[in-house]
């Protein structure tokens with residue numbers, strides 16, 4: 001069993017006694033003295049799940065002799081699987097904070113995706129593999145979706161064509177995997193690509209015994225729209241961590257007891273949604289703003305247990321900020337996020353703290369580099385940082401009534417108002433702030449957010465559909481992916497949001513928890529409507 005944790009904290013272990021051909025070494029360049037170049041040279045089978053930034057990785061592996069050991073290991077055609085940066089480092093150089101030299105084994109330069117051709121950067125989500133016949137570990141997964149999350153890519157050329165085992169298209173054709181002999185590397189994340197990814201890993205780890213019962217070949221052609229299941233988690237009055245769900249953010253039952261609504265257990269529900277076909281699972285620790293999340297060990301355990309069985313990306317949010325505990329110990333937001341990542345999160349989501357950072361940035365025009373958003377995206381990459389926006393609709397009779405961006409609304413307000421602006425809130429919608437969703441989205445993109453989770457307090461839990469006016473406004477304003485959230489009630493609401501806005505993903509909670517609409521029904525409907533999804 002190889003457990004992947006992300007990012008930058010892979011534990012390096014040889015999983016079986018030497019002499020056993022199925023032993024696998026998981027290479028952790030971040031752990032310094034845990035591994036030596038000899039560990040690489042003696043590996044039976046080496047997996048290199050590179051994470052973080054290219055330059056930082058090359059610095060570390062050049063300094064401790066790992067780069068030379070890796071080059072030797074690969075030149076000897078020993079079994080190797082590089083993942084993400086573990087593919088990019090094989091090329092001559094990367095433009096990420098560079099140029100920075102790579103191992104130079106494959107001709108080509110790793111460059112950044114160009115967002116000016118209409119593609120959002122980072123490239124996040126499930127995209128289609130175009131495999132070649134001799135790709136070996138990918139042989140059974142032609143035209144299937146696998147999970148990518150990256151801003152840099154290598155492109156196929158005459159010089160490197162003998163290496164390329166699959167390509168993928170995102171504005172341009174880029175290299176999604178390479179193979180020569182026993183050396184494989186993939187740009188996507190097999191450990192996050194569901195059953196398709198597990199099949200690829202199995203083929204690499206057990207090359208002789210992995211006769212796939214039935215090939216996984218599919219009809220995928222492009223980046224799929226994602227369907228995300230969201231679990232709002234909090235402690236109930238008995239002290240148990242439960243999945244809850246509010247109406248316009250009020251999670252208490254309208255009974256005499258006024259108890260917190262309990263819709264199930266987080267790990268169980270997340271596991272079920274994975275099996276049901278969710279493309280991602282999000283956990284929002286909705287009282288994280290007042291309870292220190294590292295005091296909330298159950299939340300970390302939830303992530304640990306979930307990531308053992310759920311092989312799609314996990315996002316966690318709530319309470320990510322600097323914090324001083326009762327004993328005077330100061331924790332930075334980076335430490336809080338690192339703890340979440342170590343426990344199995346692939347992305348963290350910041351709510352309130354991003355609002356304060358954006359307000360400050362708009363006021364001063366200065367990027368201090370000190371906000372949680374900037375610090376975490378600098379260390380873990382912007383693809384690992386989601387900003388969750390909790391706006392409330394405020395109607396206006398005229399767009400000039402307020403200094404924030406407004407829209408002409410599809411449905412007029414209670415007094416016939418034709419316009420609205422979307423006021424950002426903090427602390428779970430409890431406090432309105434002097435900043436609009438449009439201004440916030442643009443500011444956080446500049447500060448380093450890689451994705452936006454766009455809620456709407458007015459629509460939350462109402463089942464009447466997403467706020468199309470809001471989602472259009474924000475998804476047209478930024479060039480990072482936007483996740484539409486709040487209000488899904490029917491399968492038609494998903495096709496509506498994807499056909500009328502530029503949202504990359506749609507998230508729902510209540511309809512899945514109450515088992516009113518299965519995830520598979522959403523996907524079947526989208527497919528019928530001609531919207532590509534991962535099946």
Ligand code: 1PR
Nearest residue numbers: 249286289318319351352388428460461486487508509510
């Ligand atoms: O401010 O960094 O501590 O983050 C707090 C996080 O918790 C934010 O992401 C915020 O959105 C979330 N949150 C806080 N309070 C609540 C609440 O409900 N009382 N939940 C809350 C937000 C909204 C969505 C929900 C969708 C879909 N929940 O996550 O899942 O609206 O619901 P639906 O499909 O049932 O309509 P910080």
